[in-house]
Amino acid sequence: MAWRVTGRFFCTLAAAAVFLVGTSRLHAANTNSAEAPQKASSASAATKTPPNIVIILADDMGYSDLGCYGGEIETPHLDRLAANGLRFTQCYNSARCWPSRAAIMTGYYPQQVRRDTVPGVRSGGSGVRPAWAPLLSEVLRQHGYRCYHSGKWHIDKQPWTSGFDHSYVLNDHDRFFHPKNHQEDGRALPTPGPNDGYYATTAIAQYAVKYLAEHATEYREKPFFLYLCFTSPHFPLQAPQEVIAQYRDRYRVGWNVIQQQRGKRLLEMGLVRNSPPPMEVHLGPPYDFPEAFKILGPAEVKYPIPWNELTPDQKEFQTTKMAIHAAMVHIMDEAVGMVVEQLQKMSVLDNTVIFFASDNGASAEIMVRGDGHDPQAPMGSEKTFLCLGPGWSSASNTPFRRHKTWVHEGGISTPFIVHWPQGITARGELRHTPVHFVDVFPTVLELAGISMPDRWNGEERPEPPGKSIVPLFTKDGTVEHDFFWFLHEGNRAIRAGDWKLVAARGDPWELYNLAEDRGETNNLAAKLPEKVAELESLWNRLWEQYQQDAKRDLPETPASNTKPRKAG
Known part of the structure; x- marks a missing residue:
């Protein structure tokens, strides 16, 4: 099947020319068989050469925003x-952009x-990883992979x-049309002008296509x-006006x-078992501006x-x-689709494993930063600064409670798609594991x-918490976890079974x-205090262990946190 990309290319002709260079256990719900062995040979059986790897992350996208997860936004690719x-119907992130990226790229909480x-440790957005925690790119490069990055970094x-080997970094998270801080391979790039037609989402894909085209020419082996x-x-909500008009x-x-x-479609599609919980009408943004x-x-x-x-003006504004949010997901x-089309042109799509997810749930934040907000400018244009807010965030996170930064299901649940024609024998199936x-x-x-x-790097590595999910690529494979652990800004959780x-x-x-x-509407804490005590004890024990992991390579007197947290 050919992958055809319809839509806009928001770059200058000159740029386009450059871009186009060459305790309880979590059981798998889909099987009754024994767990498949988690060895490299099980993954490589389907291919004689190591597969290419593509990890794609959306930013602040809700669980049900995609069409294949019950949404009404057009996402055909x-x-x-x-x-x-x-x-996957039950995939978890770490509630926020930089924690989630650390989890993906290091394999640790x-x-x-x-x-x-x-x-007591310099950590969070300003934290520096221990020497024993390499990024996935560092490991893969040592084993013969060429590695490319495009877009947000936040590591x-x-x-x-x-x-x-190549990287386009968009460090400006306040502007989709005219970023003031973006770099390629460490070289600062100019701010796009008003007539350059730059749009961040498309540019991020074009740089990726550029790197893949170079790979096909110079490093195909x-x-x-x-x-x-x-x-x-992610806010600010900005998109071309013609796409906004479609929605x-x-x-x-x-x-x-x-x-x-959305809740009805999710049930019909078999993705979840619960209807959406009532919106929490007294719960607003996580930060007060x-x-x-x-x-x-x-x-x-x-709220x-x-x-x-709502008043008529409020309805029009919120609509x-x-x-705009839908237009951003659409683009x-x-x-x-542009990237997949390039993979197809290179004849490598069949042996490329593509992972797609969102770094956290949709955001209830409301703020104005960057170049400010002009109420007279068209909503969604570069002169406006808008955020999704708790009403639409609740809808985007259907059928779960709460939002980004919280560790209720709405903040930590993400769509998770894995595509690998040559290695997945259970194509088209759901995984409830x-x-x-x-x-x-x-x-x-x-x-x-x-x-x-x-x-x-000379340092002993702690036992990593993750498990390979390769067994789930087959029809009868299983994967088991003892627990999943969460903490972000005082919001805490643990799941066991x-x-x-x-x-x-x-x-x-x-x-x-x-x-x-899973909608978290029937709180059983008062009825089952023993279960609460059991899970609280496990959460606390793990928290102590993870703090020790964070400090194990530090001097006896650790440095204190030096930077306050920032919203977004």
């Missing part, structure tokens, strides 16, 4: 990858590698010093790793109706109140915001036939049976 690959907050150090990180649909009428029904429509509401005006809404209670899908971003690292190593040493213990910052523990209640 990702839908096709899902139809010819696998869709972000606190273990100082990429989320650890008390310590720089990609060109971390195993990547080598396998490659492409780490493709879109900034879409504006679709969202006039409001967020309550969209949530219910009161000045933003003065700038944005009375049409902005701080997901019922749609029929347009979701139309990202086209950008994915719970998995986590920490599983990507060991999965890729198994696919590449690589065994990690016990030491790296179908039990999940979760608490927002400063709140008491809540207990849910996710097999019956």
Whole structure:
């Protein structure tokens, strides 16, 4: 089947010419057989050469935004990858951009590698990984892979010093049309002018295509790793007006109706068992920026109140915001199509493993930064700064509760698509096995036939928490985890089997049976205090262990955190 990309190419002709150079256990729900052996040979049986690896990340995209996950946004390229690959229904991220990227690229929980907050240690967004925690690119490059990156980074150090042969880094997260801070291979690039036609999502894909074209010409005998990180649909909500117009009428029904429509489709598709929970009408953004509401005006809404209670101006404003979000996802899908089309031109698509996910759930944040917000400018243009907000974020995260930064299901659940024609024998199936971003690292190593040493850079490596999910590429394979652990900004959770213990910052523990209640509406903590105590003890024990991991290579007196957290 040919991959054809319809839509826009937002670059100058000159740029285009450059780009086109050459305790309980989590069981697999889909099988009754014994667990397949997790050895490199099981991955390589389907191919005589190591597969190429492509990891694609969306930014702040909700669980149900894609068409193949129940959404109404047009995403034909990702839908096709899902139809010819696998869709995972219970994949977890780490609730925020930089922690999630650390989990994917190191195979450890972000606190273990100082990429989320650890008390008494420089950590979080300013944290530097221990010497024993290489990035996936550094390992693959040592084993013959060429490595390419394009898009968002949000990891310590720089990609060109971390195993990547080429990298386009978009460090400006406040501008989709005219970034002021972007680099290629460490060289600063100029800010695109008003007539250059630059749009970040398309440019990120074009740089990836450029690197792949060079690979096909100069390094065809080598396998490659492409780490493709879109900034879409992260705020600011900005997109070409003609694409926004395609979606504006679709969202006039409001967020309550969209949530219910998506919930119904998710059930019909067999992706989940629960209907959407009621929107939490008293829960607003995770950070308070009161000045933003003065700038944005009375049409902005701080809470997901019922749609029929909004004023006509509020309905129009909110409708347009979701139309912009949809346009951003739509264009990202086209950008994915550009990359897949290039893989097909290179005749490598069949032996390329493509992973697609979102770094966290949709965002309830509302703020104004960058170049500010001009209320007179067309919404979604470069002169506006808009955020999705809690109403539409609740709809985007259907059928789950809460948003990015929280560790309730809405904040940590992501669509997860794996596509590999030559190696997946169960194409088109769902996988209900719970998995986590920490599983990507060991999965890729198994696919590449690589065994990690016990030491790296002279430092002993802790036992990694992830598992290879390669056995799930077959019809009867299984993967088991003892637990999944979460902590971000005081929001904490642990899942063991179908039990999940979760608490927002400063709140008491809540207990849910996710097999019956993944919407997290029936809190069983008061009825089952023994289970709460058991899971709390496990969470605390692991937290102590992960803090020790973060400090094991540091001097006796650790440095303190030096930078405050930032929203977004």
